Amino acid sequence: MSTLWQACLASPPYSIYTYEAPADLPKLMEGQRVLVPLGRSVRVAFLIETVDIPPEGVELKSVIWPLEREPLLNSNHFKLYRNIGARQMQPLGKVLENVVPKRFRSAKISFKVADRDFPARLKALDIARMPVERRMELVKIYDEGRMNVSLPASIEKEEYVSLTSDPPWPVRPNAARQLQILEFIFENGPREKGFLKNIMGDWTTGVIKKLHSDSLVKIGPPPEEERNPSEKCSATGPKWDFVPSEQQQAAIDELLTALDEPKSAVKLLHGITGSGKTLVYMTAARKCMEQGKSVIVLVPEIALAYALWNGICPLFPDARKYLYHGYQTPVRKEAIFRALAEDDSPALIVGTRSALFLPVRNPGLIIVDEEHDESYKQEERLPYQAKEVAYVLAHMTGSLLVLGSATPDIKTFHAAQQGAFDVIAMEKRVGKSVLPAVKVVDTSSIKNPEQPFAPETEARLKEVVEKGEQAVVMLNRRGFSPLIYCTDCEESLKCPHCNVSMTYHKGRERVICHYCGNAYHFPLPCATCGGSNLMPLGGGTERLEEQVAKALPPETKILRMDRDSTRRQERLDEILKSFARGDAQVLVGTQMLSKGHNFPGVTLVVVSEGDLGLNLPDYRSAERTFQLLVQVSGRAGRGEKPGEVIIQTRNPQNPIWGAVTSADYKTFFEKEIEKRKRFRYPPFTKLTLIRISHPMGWEGEQLCPPFFSHIREAAKEAGIMAMGPVPAPLAQLRGRKRFNCLLKSDDWLKTRELYAKILRCNPDKKQIRITMDLDPVNML
DSSP states (O other), X not given: OOEEEEXXXXXXXXXXXXXXXXXXXXXXXXXXXXXXXXXXEEEEEEEEEEESSOOTTXXXXXXXXXXXXXXXXXXXXXXXXXXXXXXXXOOHHHHHHHHSOGGGGOOOOEEEEOOTTSOSEEOHHXXXXXOHHHHHHHHHHHHTTOEEEEOXXXXXXXXXXXXXXOSSOSOXXXXXXXXXXXXXXXXXXXXXXXXXXXXXXXXXXXXXXXXXXXXXXXXXXXXXXXXXXXXXXXXXXXXXXXXXXXXXXXXXXXXXXXXXXXXXXXXXXXXXXXXXXXXXXXXXXXXHHHTTOEEEEEOSSHHHHHHHHHHHGGXXXXXXXXXXXXXXXXXXXXXXXXXXXXXXXXXXXXXXXGGGGSOOSSEEEEEXXXXXXXXXXXXXXXXXXXXXXXXXXXXXXXXXXXEEESSOOHHHHHHHXXXXXXXXXXXXXXXXXXXXXXXXXXXXXXXXXXXXXOHHHHHHHHHHHHTTOEXXXXXXXXXXXXXXXXXXXXXXXXXXXXXSBOEEETTTTEEEOTTTOOEEESSOOOTTTOOSOEEEESOOHHHHHHHHHHHSOTTOOEXXXXXXXXXXXXXXXXXXXXXXXXXXXXXXXXXXXXSSOOOTTEEEEEESOTTTTTTSXXXXXXXXXXXXXXXXXXXXXXXXXXXXXXXXXXXXTOXXXXXXXXXXXXXXXXXXXXXXXXXXXXXXXXXXXXXXXXXXTOGGGGGHHHXXXXXXXHHHHTTOEEEEEEEEEEEEEXXXXXXXXXXEESOHHHHHHHHHHHHHTOSOTTTOEEEEEESOSOOO
């Protein structure tokens, strides 16, 4: 007797279809991947649930064959994915497409069969056309483990192309195709030769061969550690013989008590920088794993993931553990995904936001470190807020969710103040270290762009280096120069697709748009007047590194840590370990170095331009600035020597500096929450940003004004305050004209209903794109 299954496609059209599962198939289960027919093609679908009644007027087709003996996903995963889809108004199939590795969704497979009565390889259609008796014989072979899924040889033996060094590369400026491949791998990480050929063209084969002969790239299969999901880590580091402080012990006791409870719980660990939150986390993690459950530790950035990984590995020498992030190769992601899906023994996972979607079978503890960080929000492809996903997952699995930060998100702290969950306070640093003294220095009188520091800042930096101590210098802007100015026509060089200034990257000899990735070789003629007198203005971390080197003795070793210098994973790990060992005295970087890193030798932190981001058109700008500066200040004085922080600003009168210098979060919170309440911003309203765009120069642009009027009228009828649609602060991006409509509502359901109405009323669905961003972190 046949069983009816609902199966969801994890690729367009993302639909859910009902299929018949004949009795002569192997046993099928929820969460299993199966091959199904769709039109004239074969697709991979995930089984969702059985149904009793077939759809009316539809000719049922049969499931062809399962792709695994045990389900890749379980019911909790589907509940989580459906929750995300419902919240973001996205189909389940699209959620699956974004969380399941690509090769688990590929139908380009065959089956290896170890039986003389069958061909060595079978295709899906071969199985579909088999007589029932013949297929029953195949089921027996399958159940005995003598039939396995096989990817095409071209995929199984795929060779990867990876860089051997960072830019600048010794390539002629007119070698455009060589530079195109080098730039792509630099931006996206190692990629298969076949993948590069598919997206760029057949010409890549010869160019890659040339780059390999010049030792600019290496070619080969993924290294063995890519196939083996268990990460290697250093055998040296902290041990369990540490003696917790009184506040650490109190925090540990509260978390361990919560782990013993059979229901889910949420705790906010509000600990100042240097208070020892990591060891509190890890003590709770050890208890959780002793209980037979897994632990997921989320951090906002890859650099912090590596730093945390290197620090905690020695604490769990024999544990099953994985490091997971978005820049790993597809092979590695798939290996980790499968390892976790097939084994329910306790595991420790350290990773960025996407690690939440790994099929961890039995989670008991979820830690979101630096929970205030905006990197936990994904805006493109599938929008989601990782903190909300973590909350849903913890609630579904009965896990303990720990949110940790020295500067919690205003919304998070307000929820705790309202009794939504408990706050565990850690207000003292561990050991003898104390919070550093913070000084604000006025730089408004400095006009020379080659002078990044005030005299007293430069003198203090030299003094620290001469003593043999370490310093961190932060400028939250990468590249060499954020502006290229033409002295002939007095116009700046802008991206033709985005109409924003392009950034000069000296090491790469390129000007790059940080929004769409468009790049040109530099120098180049002015796009406005054709002149050749282009001058880089302003500074980024690349230029600051040069300026710091000029200001300090020539023997001073300086490292730079930003997105450009850490594209290669090995380089990122190398920078962190080198500075931690004391091989370099100064580390220059962006906000990447502001959170979580523990460098005991650092006694001075310099913030080059503390005003950056303070005046953005965003209600969170003050909060973000406060969080960033307090976090980077926390890198100083974590060892035995006292620390000092110098924040340079052109507006020393701004009231935010008082809260920053005292690291007084509660006073800042009280003032900020009062402003949010007065102007009806979260947490006192539900904020949604509707983004609308159409191609530049589109002939149907006249359809927009009446459409925008309709949106405002529909919002008014729904009792929702609509500000817009109006041109977005970044009015042109990636060749599209952009508009923002900010909605303030008291109910998410009403907002979603309005969004659905807006989608239905779209006058040109092919040209006008409309997206919904719930609780946006980026207002641009």
